[in-house]
Amino acid sequence: MDENASQALMIAFGLFVFVIAMSFTMYMFSKLSSTSEILIYASDKTNYYDNVEVVGKEGIERYVNSETVIPTLYRYYKEHFCVKIYDATGDEKIGLGSSEDNPVLVQILDVNLEGRVENAARDSKIKIGEQPTDLKNFDAYSLKTIYDNKDSSNMNSQRTLLYMFGAPWIGSTDDMKLRVDFFINGDAGYINNRLVDYTKHPFHKMLNATKENSAYQFKENFISYSYTGETMTTDDEDVLVTGTIPKDKIVVTYTLVKVDDEMKEQIDKIRK
Numbered sequence: 001m002d003e004n005a006s007q008a009l010m011i012a013f014g015l016f017v018f019v020i021a022m023s024f025t026m027y028m029f030s031k032l033s034s035t036s037e038i039l040i041y042a043s044d045k046t047n048y049y050d051n052v053e054v055v056g057k058e059g060i061e062r063y064v065n066s067e068t069v070i071p072t073l074y075r076y077y078k079e080h081f082c083v084k085i086y087d088a089t090g091d092e093k094i095g096l097g098s099s100e101d102n103p104v105l106v107q108i109l110d111v112n113l114e115g116r117v118e119n120a121a122r123d124s125k126i127k128i129g130e131q132p133t134d135l136k137n138f139d140a141y142s143l144k145t146i147y148d149n150k151d152s153s154n155m156n157s158q159r160t161l162l163y164m165f166g167a168p169w170i171g172s173t174d175d176m177k178l179r180v181d182f183f184i185n186g187d188a189g190y191i192n193n194r195l196v197d198y199t200k201h202p203f204h205k206m207l208n209a210t211k212e213n214s215a216y217q218f219k220e221n222f223i224s225y226s227y228t229g230e231t232m233t234t235d236d237e238d239v240l241v242t243g244t245i246p247k248d249k250i251v252v253t254y255t256l257v258k259v260d261d262e263m264k265e266q267i268d269k270i271r272k
Contacts (some may be wrong), residue, residue, distance in 0.1 A: 019163060063217040063267055065210040071253055073109060077176040081250040082110035087206060088217065089258045094202050094209070096161075103255055106161050106182070106203055111170075117147045118167035159199065168194040214271075215264045218254040245249045 076083045087096050088103035098104040120126060120140040128149050132141050150163045168191045169175035175191050182189060186204030188197035198204070209216040259267070 009251050038118060054235070061219060063259070063263075064220045064254075065214070065217060066207045068220065068261075069207070069210075069218050072252060072254075073180050073184065074177065076109045077111050077173065077180075078251075080111055082108065082113070082252045083096075084108050084251060085203065085206075086253065086255040087202070091209065091216075091258065094205050094256075100257065104161070106131050107201075107205070109163065109180075111176075113147075114164060114167040115170050116171045117164050118142050120144045121148045121164075121166040139263060165196045166194055167190075168192040170197070191220045209256070214268055217257060217259055217267065219257050221253045223251045223253065224248060 014240065034097045056231045073083060075081075078245045085108075086103040087094055087098045087106055090097070090099045096104040096106070116139075118141040123140055123144075126137060126140045126144050128141075128145055132138060147162050149167060150160055167177040178189070178191055179196060181187065182196050182198045183201070183203060184207065186198055186201060188195065188199050190196070206216075210218065
């Protein structure tokens, strides 16, 4: 009887060791798979872009000045469209080293993006320069690296231009309006106990350029995006949504350019 009990215990112990060994092996395979997925994900820059499908064609392009741009900035958070601002003048006063062939992205105003940046900025586990080991944290890491990483050594670096100060204005239309006030006027102040400082940001210089000289114009363009689940392309090369109902989104792009004398004369005549 004792011998049978001893053998049963030995069998049970063997099974226990086998289960542990199998569990450890499966865990190691899982970690290996997870690590490979992270490496593949991190190497593909498109994973950090907005996951949208362009449906339709670009809107009409026109030249506008600050009288059109400023009201649009005060509408973006109310009507939930995105505004992207570029400089393509190469003007030394603005100092971004841009050109028509190499425009510099100056700022993005987008409530959806700002909400994601605000969440990422509050996540103390995500640290810039320390790539996360968990795939689900890569979105927050990339947002924090791009939009919450102020490079104080160069006020015109891409990181500083897009810096959002942790987006403390999210959740209040009054705070969003105050943020736009600071951005347009090149001012600074506190929003929810966080300093929002645009005193060295070049955007107010860009606005002033259009006020002082009509050769400086913002080239305005509307693009319609749809967030789609599945799409198909017809024989006529039209893109149709076949999956979930799309959520349309408008992106308004303003690119500051310096027009030639002939175009400047035409613009002056139209606006008189």
